[in-house]
Amino acid sequence: MSASDKIQNAAEDLKGKATETVGKATNDDSKVAEGRAEQSSASVKKAGENVKDAFKH
Template sequence: MGIADKAKNAAEDLVGKAKEVVGDATDNDSLKAEGKADQTKSDVKSAGENVKDAFKK
């Protein structure tokens, strides 16, 4: 995984956090849940990248 993939994951995490905040502020539970899901997906991808990086060493 390269720097571009790590940047995409970071961006996805930030978008997820923003969705969660907006959903919370507007009492939109669907948007809030979508934001949390985006963050979780980003975390899973990052963990996978960390495992791959560990095997490269």
């Protein structure tokens, strides 16, 4: 996993957490769901990159 990918995934995860927090604060269920989806997407990407790294070694 390149450093750039790690940074992008971390940024997407943080964005998702922020979106979820805003959704909870404003009682906006769609924002909460959007934030969780962004976090899930980042997690899936990270897992995929970890698998690729495992097969490189």
